[in-house]
Amino acid sequence: xxxxxxxxxxxxxxxxxxxxxxxxxxxxxxxxxxxxxxxxxxxxxxxxxxxxxxxxxxxxxxxxxxxxxxxxxxxxxxxxxxxxxxxxxxxxxxxxxxxxxxxxxxxxxxxxxxxxxxxxxxxxxxxxxxxxxxxxxxxxxxxxxxxxxxxxxxxxxxxxxxxxxxxxxxxxxxxxxxxxxxxxxxxxxxxxxxxxxxxxxxxxxxxxxxxxxxxxxxxxxxxxxxxxxxxxxxxxxxxxxxxxxxxxxxxxxxxxxxxxxxxxxxxxxxxxxxxxxxxxxxxxxxxxxxxxxxxxxxxxxxxxxxxxxxxxxxxxxxxxxxxxxxxxxxxxxxxxxxxxxxxxxxxxxxxxxxxxxxxxxxxxxxxxxxxxxxxxxxxxxxxxxxxxxxxxxxxxxxxxxxxxxxxxxxxxxxxxxxxxxxxxxxxxxxxxxxxxxxxx
Amino acid sequence: xxxxxxxxxxxxxxxxxxxxxxxxxxxxxxxxxxxxxxxxxxxxxxxxxxxxxxxxxxxxxxxxxxxxxxxxxxxxxxxxxxxxxxxxxxxxxxxxxxxxxxxxxxxxxxxxxxxxxxxxxxxxxxxxxxxxxxxxxxxxxxxxxxxxxxxxxxxxxxxxxxxxxxxxxxxxxxxxxxxxxxxxxxxxxxxxxxxxxxxxxxxxxxxxxxxxxxxxxxxxxxxxxxxxxxxxxxxxxxxxxxxxxxxxxxxxxxxxxxxxxxxxxxxxxxxxxxxxxxxxxxxxxxxxxxxxxxxxxxxxxxxxxxxxxxxxxxxxxxxxxxxxxxxxxxxxxxxxxxxxxxxxxxxxxxxxxxxxxxxxxxxxxxxxxxxxxxxxxxxxxxxxxxxxxxxxxxxxxxxxxxxxxxxxxxxxx
Numbered sequence: 001x002x003x004x005x006x007x008x009x010x011x012x013x014x015x016x017x018x019x020x021x022x023x024x025x026x027x028x029x030x031x032x033x034x035x036x037x038x039x040x041x042x043x044x045x046x047x048x049x050x051x052x053x054x055x056x057x058x059x060x061x062x063x064x065x066x067x068x069x070x071x072x073x074x075x076x077x078x079x080x081x082x083x084x085x086x087x088x089x090x091x092x093x094x095x096x097x098x099x100x101x102x103x104x105x106x107x108x109x110x111x112x113x114x115x116x117x118x119x120x121x122x123x124x125x126x127x128x129x130x131x132x133x134x135x136x137x138x139x140x141x142x143x144x145x146x147x148x149x150x151x152x153x154x155x156x157x158x159x160x161x162x163x164x165x166x167x168x169x170x171x172x173x174x175x176x177x178x179x180x181x182x183x184x185x186x187x188x189x190x191x192x193x194x195x196x197x198x199x200x201x202x203x204x205x206x207x208x209x210x211x212x213x214x215x216x217x218x219x220x221x222x223x224x225x226x227x228x229x230x231x232x233x234x235x236x237x238x239x240x241x242x243x244x245x246x247x248x249x250x251x252x253x254x255x256x257x258x259x260x261x262x263x264x265x266x267x268x269x270x271x272x273x274x275x276x277x278x279x280x281x282x283x284x285x286x287x288x289x290x291x292x293x294x295x296x297x298x299x300x301x302x303x304x305x306x307x308x309x310x311x312x313x314x315x316x317x318x319x320x321x322x323x324x325x326x327x328x329x330x331x332x333x334x335x336x337x338x339x340x341x342x343x344x345x346x347x348x349x350x351x352x353x354x355x356x357x358x359x360x361x362x363x364x365x366x367x368x369x370x371x372x373x374x375x376x377x378x379x380x381x382x383x384x385x386x387x388x389x390x391x392x393x394x395x396x397x398x399x400x401x402x403x404x405x406x407x408x409x410x411x412x413x414x415x416x417x418x419x420x421x422x423x424x425x426x427x428x429x430x431x432x433x434x435x436x437x438x439x440x
Numbered sequence: 441x442x443x444x445x446x447x448x449x450x451x452x453x454x455x456x457x458x459x460x461x462x463x464x465x466x467x468x469x470x471x472x473x474x475x476x477x478x479x480x481x482x483x484x485x486x487x488x489x490x491x492x493x494x495x496x497x498x499x500x501x502x503x504x505x506x507x508x509x510x511x512x513x514x515x516x517x518x519x520x521x522x523x524x525x526x527x528x529x530x531x532x533x534x535x536x537x538x539x540x541x542x543x544x545x546x547x548x549x550x551x552x553x554x555x556x557x558x559x560x561x562x563x564x565x566x567x568x569x570x571x572x573x574x575x576x577x578x579x580x581x582x583x584x585x586x587x588x589x590x591x592x593x594x595x596x597x598x599x600x601x602x603x604x605x606x607x608x609x610x611x612x613x614x615x616x617x618x619x620x621x622x623x624x625x626x627x628x629x630x631x632x633x634x635x636x637x638x639x640x641x642x643x644x645x646x647x648x649x650x651x652x653x654x655x656x657x658x659x660x661x662x663x664x665x666x667x668x669x670x671x672x673x674x675x676x677x678x679x680x681x682x683x684x685x686x687x688x689x690x691x692x693x694x695x696x697x698x699x700x701x702x703x704x705x706x707x708x709x710x711x712x713x714x715x716x717x718x719x720x721x722x723x724x725x726x727x728x729x730x731x732x733x734x735x736x737x738x739x740x741x742x743x744x745x746x747x748x749x750x751x752x753x754x755x756x757x758x759x760x761x762x763x764x765x766x767x768x769x770x771x772x773x774x775x776x777x778x779x780x781x782x783x784x785x786x787x788x789x790x791x792x793x794x795x796x797x798x799x800x801x802x803x804x805x806x807x808x809x810x811x812x813x814x815x816x817x818x819x820x821x822x823x824x825x826x827x828x829x830x831x832x833x834x835x836x837x838x839x840x841x842x843x844x845x846x847x848x849x850x851x852x853x
Contacts, residue, residue, distance in 0.1 A: 104683040105568040134681055188827050210824075310712045314507045314830060315805060317798050318514045344679040351719065354774035404774040405722035406732070426680070430692040430728070433660050439699050 023425040026136060028165045032417030035059045037072045038397065041081035046088040046371040046386030048364045056086065058393035061417035066387055079412065081397055087367065088386050089144030089394035089415065090349055091161075091374035093303045093336040094257070094283050097135065097146045097346070098128035098162070098169075113151045117216075118223060120180060121245040122157035124150045128169040134346075136424035139164045141347040141408070142396045144415050145174055147378055149181050149257065149283075154216055155223060156181040158245065159257065161378055163394075165420045175380050177248060179255040179281070182220060184265040185213035217268060224276050255279045255379065257303075261286035261312070270298055281377055285335070286312050289324045292331030301377045302333055305340040307352040319359060325369060326360025336374035337366075354403035366403055393417040442762040445784035450758055462766065462780070470736065470771045471755045472518025472763035472783065473717050474743040476627070476674040477654050477707035477835075480508040480714070481522060481537060481548065485833040488527025491565075491577065491586045494557060494615035496532030498522050502545035507830070508711040509548075510541050513781045513789035515715030516765035519550060521747060523654075526560035526629045526835045527567075529577070529586040533557050533615060534627065536747055538763070539781075541788050554748040556651070557615060559587075560629035561639060563685050564835065584638045590616055591646045625651035625748070627674070629835065631685040633661040640669045652746045654707060657689035663700035672746035673697045674705040677723040694738065695728020705743040709835055722772040732772050 036058050043051040043066065055070040056063060072078065101109035111127040128148055138146070144164055150157035158177050166172035189209055227246035230236065248254035258269040261284040273280035282288065285302040286309075288295060295302060309321040317323070328335045337352045339345045349370055357366035375385025384392045395414040400407025413420050434440075441449040441456060479485050483503045487496040502522070512520060518539055524532035534557060536550040565583050567573035577583045594616035600607050601617075618624035628650050630636055636653060640662075643650045652672040653659060657680070659666060659673045666673060675697070680689035698704045706721050708714035717739045724735045744754025753763050762785035769776035781789040816822055 102681060102684055102687065105563060106684055133687070137680070189824055308712060308716065310508075310511065310832070314828070315801050318511055318794060344682050347678065351774055355716075355719075358775045358777055405719060405726045406772060406774075408726055426690040426692065429660075429688060429690045430696070433663075433696050437664065437696070437700055439696065 022428065023133060023136065024131075026421050026423045028167050028171070029415075029418035029420050032058070032061050032393070032414075032419075035064075035073050035076040036079060036393075036414075036417065037076040038079045038081050038086060038395070039072065041084065041086040041397075043086045043387055044088075044364065044367055045388065046368055047388075048362075048368060050364065056387060056393075056395065058395075058414070058417050061393055063387060063389050063391050063393050063395075065389055079397070084411065085398045085400060085402065085407070086387070087142070087396045087398065087402055088371040089384070089396055089413070090142045090370050091336070091378070091385065092138065092143050092146040092338065092346060092349055093374040093377060094149055094305065094338050094340065095146050095346065096151065097138070097148055098130065098132045098172075099124060099148060099150070101129070101132055101134070114157065117153050117219060118155040118242055119150065119152050119157045120155045120223070120227075120243075121241040122150055123160070123177065124148045124157065125160040125162070125169050125173055125176065128160070128162055128172060130166045130168055130172050133425050135164050136421075137426055138347050139413065139420065140410060140422045140424050140427070141350065142398070142402055142410055142413070143347070143349055144394050144396075144413065144420075145380075145384065147178060147374075149179075152181075152183065154183055154185070154219060156183060158254075161380060163415050165415045165418065175378065177254060178378055179257045180246065180249055181257045181259065181283075184258050184260040184269055185216040186262060187213050187264040187268075188262060220272065221275070224272075228276065249278055250276070252277075252279065255281050255377075257281045257283050259283045261305075263287045263290050266291060266295070266300075270294070270300060273300070285324075286321075288333070288335075289320070289327040292328050292333055295328075296332040300333070301373075302328060302335040303338050303374075303377060304328075304335055305338050307337055307355050308339065308341075308345065308348070322355050322359040325356035325366070329361055329365055334373055334376060335369060336377050337369045350402045350408060351405065354405075357403055363401070363403060442764075442782070442785045445762055445786070447756060447758055447760050447762050447764075450756065464766060467779065468767040468770055468776070469756065470516070470718075470765050470767065471740040472753065472765055472781065473516045473739045474519045474521075474705075474747070474754060475512070475517055475708050475714050475717060475739075476521050476652065476705045476743040476746055477709045478512075478520035478522055478711075478714060479525070479709065479833045479835060480512065480520060480711050481506040482833060485523075485835075486525030486527040487532055488525065491528045491575070492530040492590050492612060493524075493528055493532055494530050494590075494613075495611035496524060498524055498532060498535040499549065502535065502537070502548055504543060504545045504548055508714075508832075509539050510789070511711065512714050513539050513541060513783075514778060514791075514794070516718060516767070516771070516778045516781055517714055518763040518765070518781060518783045519747075519749075519753060520714070521556070521627070521743075523627065523629075523835075524558040525833075526558070526564040529560060529565050529583050530590055530616070531558040531560055533624075536749070538783050539788060540783055540786075550749065552752070555618070555624045556627055556747070557619065557624055558629065559626050559639075559650075561635040562629075562631050563683055564629070568683070580635055580638075583635070584642070587639070587642050591620070591642070594620060595646075619648050620646060622648060625649075627652040627654045627746075629654050631655060631657050631689075633658050636662050637665060640665055640671075643669060652705075655709070657686050657693055659702075660690065660693045660696040661688075663697045663702055666697075667701050672703040672705065672742070674707045674743065674746060676709070677706050677720040678727065691723065691727035694724045695730050698724070698730055698734060698738075699728075703742050703745050704738055705746055706738045707743075711832055718767075718771040718776060719774060722774070725772065732770075736772060 038056040043054045057065040096112040099112035149159035161175040162172040163174045227243040230243035231247045256278040260266045282302045285304045311320045353366040353370045357363050372385040375381035397412040399409040402408045441454045483501040487493040522535045536553045537548040594613045597613040654674045656675050678691040721735045721739045724730045741754040744750040766780040767776045
């Protein structure tokens with residue numbers, strides 16, 4: 001079987017070979033110049049619709065027109081997308097990107113998890129390393145935006161959304177202080193063996209893991225109660241950075257992202273949101289399929305951390321994690337797909353969506369789950385997430401279906417209208433060793 | 441046509457009055473997937489107390505009740521090579537199994553397969569993530585010398601036995617003598633080019649072959665040397681950056697090694713990913729433009745060759761074992777789902793039947809919960825509910841998301 005993308009790949013790679021760059025000389029792109037027009041494109045808008053033989057115009061980084069029969073302004077740069085598929089840039093909705101470089105064995109390369117129970121005031125963005133070797137690899141697989149969150153024991157800190165083509169974190173920041181992250185304590189009793197009894201002991205609560213969990217939940221509630229009082233005070237006897245950090249939550253300008261996989265954790269999360277009037281997002285959502293109706297009713301969005309996962313329990317259906325997205329869709333839950341397995345798997349975001357499509361979503365619903373839905377959850381759907389006039393020109397052009405390994409082959413990507421490099425360290429090493437062996 | 445567990449005939453208009461007919465219209469049939477690197481179906485994986493544990497045998501501690509056997513079947517896997525972990529340089533003896541879900545430990549074993557052993561080089565062996573390693577070796581220099589020392593001792597042992605056949609048997613050295621005599625074969629966990637090279641040279645020096653380099657994410661850097669030596673390569677499709685020794689891991693690894701002429705396999709080392717090895721193979725089409733036929737071989741015929749069982753499995757050929765998979769689509773498509781997985785002519789996974797069983801399990805679970813609630817209401821004494829955690833064994837090689845009722849037991853812990 002001849003691979004129809006081979007020739008295209010060779011062409012793409014030939015361009016890289018000609019430029020012969022190192023990762024360090026893959027430069028962030030300058031601002032878009034003039035008007036660009038992608039023509040004859042099959043446009044997957046991101047909201048469920050598909051346009052054929054369509055034109056996309058963008059200028060000054062913004063999409064100005066999308067549709068058929070659009071006149072191309074004089075002097076516009078034409079990009080012919082005949083036979084190709086055009087998509088909105090993918091959004092990784094929850095990650096440690098830029099904070100965690102080499103996850104195992106190199107403590108110095110990791111800045112994703114702070115010490116202590118309450119780190120409400122820390123901000124992930126200040127640790128975001130734009131020179132991470134992972135970023136360019138994700139970008140070449142279509143991920144143009146990422147939500148970067150701190151991890152921790154309980155109250156974890158604040159997150160930001162970044163765009164993946166930047167000189168430094170200030171350039172990268174796409175939406176600042178998107179949300180505050182907390183981790184809902186597990187209410188599963190543990191005993192015996194590694195990660196069991198000892199873990200329970202270390203939790204406190206006199207060795208009773210359930211009591212330890214409830215103590216921690218009380219800590220969360222106490223914090224927000226105090227923060228509420230603090231934020232209502234006109235004058236403070238003493239400033240308190242941790243309490244101040246919750247102000248945006250009370251003002252409704254920020255969302256509370258709650259890491260929760262078990263049904264009980266999610267129920268507590270919903271309760272917490274109601275008590276304090278927060279907009280909450282469930283992150284993880286392993287068992288969300290069991291309470292899909294309840295989540296929809298309460299309008300609680302879910303970031304599903306991994307579609308490519310084993311069933312959580314032995315008696316779950318063998319393909320449960322694959323079909324969870326379709327079950328949420330059916331119930332009317334707003335959800336986005338993620339791949340939390342960091343360095344090993346994040347680049348496969350679009351294939352998680354592909355699997356979800358194999359197990360019940362339509363292809364366009366699956367696409368929304370890694371584009372527009374994520375934008376809605378992160379509160380950036382007014383500027384990105386779909387190919388619509390007025391939004392940022394965050395656009396992918398692929399030789400084929402990006403949800404399928406056999407079609408996913410990006411030929412051009414744009415972030416805010418800028419033509420961004422598809423090069424990365426892996427492609428450069430590929431070139432280096434093709435050279436060694438004389439492989440064409 | 442499948443008869444007596446074997447592929448009897450392949451062709452058009454075959455007939456047999458006694459045959460059960462499966463309609464494959466619009467569907468794809470492939471050979472069963474073979475996972476060269478797996479840690480399912482075992483009670484324990486790492487005997488890491490010392491650097492040479494060639495006497496330890498996975499065969500002695502198989503766990504035929506591991507639900508992951510069934511889960512792998514749902515992804516079209518029919519054989520898995522169960523390896524010792526990577527906590528030490530010379531690990532234990534491996535066991536190739538067929539996924540005969542429901543069989544006992546003896547009957548899981550792949551009959552007549554050559555015996556293998558797991559070796560490991562690099563960070564895991566050096567106990568890199570340990571804050572207080574005091575076990576030799578702590579560097580790649582030491583790892584190389586552990587190998588030299590082990591095979592020198594094996595040569596001495598061989599001499600001693602020749603001189604005195606009733607000398608006390610040493611099971612550790614006996615396994616190494618089998619390697620020297622090409623009766624046992626190595627699959628060697630390794631990543632970076634210097635360690636691959638010194639392993640090849642040790643093989644040359646003692647006159648044996650490193651049969652397979654597994655994981656081997658820098659195999660692309662020394663593919664020419666591996667080819668001269670005659671090794672197979674079994675790799676991850678696209679993992680990278682999870683530790684220092686995989687900083688130069690590239691998704692084009694398999695494609696380069698294949699183009700240099702190596703026998704290349706894609707492995708899982710992961711109970712979850714093993715269910716999607718067809719997708720992992722498809723990535724080799726994306727990264728490096730390998731043809732679809734060659735990519736599919738990387739999870740079927742090529743691992744069969746690496747494991748010396750290509751005469752029995754790995755392709756759909758008359759006379760071979762009837763280990764086949766019926767897919768809803770081209771198996772390299774992300775949209776392909778397994779309909780039936782057949783091992784030795786027996787259907788061990790059937791999606792329709794699975795859905796029926798799932799309904800029964802849900803009904804039974806509901807019945808039990810109602811019964812418990814009833815007893816609670818009637819004032820019976822209650823215990824605290826306790827989930828039954830599954831322990832997932834791994835090489836200790838990569839980070840896992842913890843699932844709710846799952847404990848990943850890494851050798852690093």
